[in-house]
Amino acid sequence: MDHMTAGEIGRLTGSIVRQVTDFAPWLRNRGFRAGVPETLTALAALAELNLSSIDEVCNAFRSIYARTPAEWGIFPTLFEQYFGIREARLEEKRRLQPDDLMGGTGAGEKAERPPLEITQGVLAGYHPNDGERFALRADGQILKDVVKLTQLAVRTMDAPRGRKWQSRGREKIDLRQTIRSALRHSGEPFELKMRQRSPDKPRIVLVMDISGSMKPYAPFITSLAWSFTRVRARTQIFLFSTRLLRVTSLIARKGVTGIPYSDLPGLRGGTQIGGALAQLLRRYSSLLQRHTCVIIISDGFDAGHPEQMHTSMRDLAARVGRVVWINPLLGEPGYEPTSVGMSIALPYIDAFVDVHDVTTWKKAVHSGVLRAAP
Template identity: 85%
Template sequence: MEHMRAGELSCLTGSIVRQVTDFAPWLRNHGFRAGVPETLTAIAALAELNLSSINEVCSALRSIYARTSAEWGIFPALFEQYFGIREAGLQEKRRLQPDELIGGTDAGENAECPPLETVKGILAGYHPNNGERFALRADQQVLKDVVVLTQLAVRTIDAPRGRKWQSRGREKIDLRQTIRSALRHSGEPFELKMRRRRPDKPRIVLAIDISGSMKPYAPFITSLAWSFTRVRARTQIFLFSTRLLRVTSLIAQKGVTGIPYSDLPGLRGGTQIGGSLALLLHRYSNLLQRHTCVIIISDGFDAGHPEQMHISMRDLAARVGRVVWMNPLLGESGYEPTSVGMSMALPYIDAFVDVHDVTTWKKAILNGALCSAAP
């Protein structure tokens, strides 16, 4: 790993180095991909810059940390929030001490993160609780109501025809049922039983966002996921944050008692919706058919590349019968789906609904959010 020498920092004070060192973790909480290489580059650049010119410092750090168009547009606002609006937090006159060359402070973790404003119609994938992990446990007080509503919802979802019999436009005699009925009358077939079309079970794929921003809604969403394992449907459940994890059996067995952190390996802080959906398309393509209803439960804050989100949603919508996006923030006053992730996903969504409790779940069902037109 590259290291900076004390001689290269002779023109910087200890306060400046600490502020720049803590800037990368603070940016990561706002959806940026910033690490040690960017920090070393920023410190080296500050040694050559005129620190009295805040615009010059902002432009230099912007070229180092911003990698996408969304990050480039929102970086000046983040820079002003962290360093202060045109106030020189870089002017403290104190020499760098030898014991300060290693390590840093936790100022970046404790820095207050005010709510972000939309910049040029783009909001980066950020939430104050991003990176926070939590256990999943269903809300037992609403389980009964949720299961009843989920049974109603499944009956509205389009299902393929069963394999045993395909209607040809005329009725056929069901020989097995006719013989069974005749046994009640000494073997005389008094009534001919006709075959009936038996539809297959609806096919449902649940993709649930468990990043830190979804923590307030986790009990109800876990209850909703568990209820889909108790109805007549072919259901597969996935959790995602920075990667995708299949948890159908885990939700069915431990959704009520609680799922600890140890049972969710590989799910880290942050949200990469596009990358997770791309993994779903690549690894579990057999689940995505023309009769499948894909339900995505997320607030839409995506820290991944916008193009990845666009491609994943386009391919998903072309392969399945219906895409339903449940956003628990949609019911909040003043909320607009202007984040990068939601902006890329909206053109490919068949139903965009607010579901965060029993009332909103019932309203979504009655409004036909899960009713899919026959392909």
């Protein structure tokens, strides 16, 4: 591909279109989420831009392709690398050699081009080994605190009666313990030892919304989901956007190191809460029992049909013991749960709480949101 220079950018219109078309695949290999919509927007912007101004073109493309602060910081460097512009001026923080991103160029160009200074050299969710952007990654700095709080929450939960017996209660005589105790008194059974069924592990179904509106809370939500795989509970974890995906083992194995988009097939943009819950009721009905606690983590913005949302929430509340809805927006000043999906779900929710960090999770646990009503 012929690279544009500052003098040629105004006259090589056909070459510009071809290069902009190939720019999105080139960015995807470096961790960006760029596709046909971004390409069409960039091509439309060319008609309004002053193509003789490199900075104007770079800033316009930056607003189109960069979605995160890290992408915003590194974009000028990538723009310079791809289009061959040498006028980039960036704040110094870490030195990045041009070949680190280009994969090698001609020897003469290497000697001529000065090293670039970039503000942020590591993309958010960018793995240096294979270039994959991670859809979910737990916040490692808070995992210890989150796990302790989750353990406390699970200990207070309602649990079904287990199959094993334990030495308490007045249900049945524990003959073995009675004889052992009698041996201390020359074989006279002065005290009858009783036993009863020990409680089973609590049953939890965690349903997480990973649509675009929940992206700011993804690190903490992933940490919370991972913590439920490290406590004494029968936990099943699901993700949903436009469809439902079971990810219990995936969260347990890769929640801390990061789960790339390639491991989450079929999850696209948009949110259909009612449809996802309908799939849960239809495909995983064996998990939904009277001792099950269903925890839904979502902001409640549903793009599906309101009737499906109503039917799904009604049937779910009728089958399980407790429905807890975690909405990270609930603590925002001025927020009211007035969206169609949220207003439909509220009558069927046993607890509606704001959890978006360790502090709010601690407050929710101590208030007993997962504990069944006596």
